[in-house]
Amino acid sequence: MSAELESLYRELILDHSRNPVGKGDPSTTAHTHHELNPSCGDEITMGVTLDADGRISELVWEGQGCSISMASASVMADMLAGAPKADALERIEEFRTMLRSRGAGEPPESLEDAAAFQGVAKYVMRIKCAMLGWVALEACLNQA
Numbered sequence: 131m132s133a134e135l136e137s138l139y140r141e142l143i144l145d146h147s148r149n150p151v152g153k154g155d156p157s158t159t160a161h162t163h164h165e166l167n168p169s170c171g172d173e174i175t176m177g178v179t180l181d182a183d184g185r186i187s188e189l190v191w192e193g194q195g196c197s198i199s200m201a202s203a204s205v206m207a208d209m210l211a212g213a214p215k216a217d218a219l220e221r222i223e224e225f226r227t228m229l230r231s232r233g234a235g236e237p238p239e240s241l242e243d244a245a246a247f248q249g250v251a252k253y254v255m256r257i258k259c260a261m262l263g264w265v266a267l268e269a270c271l272n273q274a
Contacts, residue, residue, distance in 0.1 A: 139246035142205075147197035152207025154190035163269035167258045172199040176266035180274050184215045191266070196259055198250060203263030205243050215271055222268050229257045 156162045156177025166173045172195025179188035189211050191203050206225075210218045225244055228237045229251045237245040250256045 136249060139249060142243055142246045143197065143201040146201035146204035146208075150200055150204040150207075152190050152204060152211065153192060156190050156192060159188050159190060159270075161270040161273040163266045163273070165262050165266040165269070167195070167199070167262055169255065169258060170196065172196055172259055172262055174199065174203055174263050174266050176203075176263060176270050178267065178270040178274065180215060186210055186213050186215070186218060189267070191263060193263070195262070198247070198256055199259040199262045202244075202247055202260045203266075205246065206263050206267060209242050209244060210267070215274065219268065219271055222264050222271075225264055226261065229260060 156175045159177030160179040162175060162177045164173065164175045172193070174191055174193030174195070176191045177188070178186060181187040189207050191207060193200060193203060210221060213221070221240060221244070224238050224241055225247075228241065228245070228248055232251050237248050247260045250260045
C-alpha cells in the first residue's frame with residue numbers, strides 16, 4: 131500500500147472516530163447484542179431492525195474504546211445501513227477475511243471504506259478492535 135493511500139486511510143479512520151455514523155440508542159431496535167474485547171476493554175452494543183424485505187432498516191450502536199473500534203463500527207454502519215441481511219453477512223465475512231490476511235492482497239471493492247482497516251491486519255492485537263462492531267452486528271443478524 132502506498133504511503134499516500136495509507137495517509138488517506140488513516141484520515142478516514144480518524145474522521146469516523148471523531149464523527150461516528152450510526153451512534154445511537156440500540157434499545158430502540160428489534161435485535162441487540164453486546165460485545166466486549168477483554169484484552170483492551172473496548173465494548174459495543176449493536177442494535178438492528180430489519181424491514182419486511184429483510185433489509186437493515188435501523189442500525190445503531192453505542193460503545194467506548196479506541197479509535198479503531200469506534201471508527202470501524204462507524205464505517206460499518208455507514209456502509210451497511212439499508213443492506214439486505216444476506217449482503218451484510220457477506221460483507222462481514224469479507225471484512226473478517228481481509229483482517230486475517232495480515233495485509234496481503236487487495237481487499238474486495240465491496241468493502242468500500244472498510245478497506246481502510248487493511249493496515250490494522252498487520253497488528254494482531256488490533257484485529258479484535260476492528261472486528262468488535264462487525265461481530266456484534268453478525269450476532270444481531272443471526273438473531274433476526
